[in-house]
Amino acid sequence: MNTSILPVLLIAIFTLGGCGQLPQSTPAANTDSAPATQAQSTPVASKGQQLFITHCASCHQGMSQTPSPNAVVLNSRVLAKESAFKALLRQPYSPMMPAFGPEVLSDEDVHELYGYLQAEKAKAPAN
Numbered sequence: 001m002n003t004s005i006l007p008v009l010l011i012a013i014f015t016l017g018g019c020g021q022l023p024q025s026t027p028a029a030n031t032d033s034a035p036a037t038q039a040q041s042t043p044v045a046s047k048g049q050q051l052f053i054t055h056c057a058s059c060h061q062g063m064s065q066t067p068s069p070n071a072v073v074l075n076s077r078v079l080a081k082e083s084a085f086k087a088l089l090r091q092p093y094s095p096m097m098p099a100f101g102p103e104v105l106s107d108e109d110v111h112e113l114y115g116y117l118q119a120e121k122a123k124a125p126a127n
Contacts, residue, residue, distance in 0.1 A: 048116025051109055055100065074121045082114045089113075 045053070052060075060073050073079075078088050089100040089110060105113065 046112070046116055047109075048112040048114070048119075051105065051113045052116055055105065056113075059097070073117065074124050079114075079117055079121060082111065085114050085117075086110045 056073075078084050086107070089105060090102075092099060100110075
């Protein structure tokens with residue numbers, strides 16, 4: 001093949017094939033009829049759930065594929081008050097659990113995590 005024609009041939013292929021073109025946006029006049037994309041159909045994790053997955057799920061794994069608080073966590077008396085929960089995170093009474101100081105979990109993070117656990121507790125079947 002003649003090597004001088006190769007660059008011209010490649011440019012023609014990319015141009016005709018649409019390679020390198022930016023996708024054209026279309027106005028979203030009626031979003032009800034548009035098919036749901038992966039991003040639209042996937043629920044977004046709450047901040048509390050994200051914190052749980054990041055800091056707690058490796059030890060407090062549920063029985064499902066999705067990390068969730070297990071019965072020991074959800075039925076803990078420590079969850080009765082947010083202040084007791086925060087104290088446990090800051091100074092755990094088990095040597096198996098690391099301390100989560102404010103440099104790891106801010107007070108706002110503790111509040112979000114507590115809210116997530118309370119919501120999960122409310123959804124859990126009564127034991």
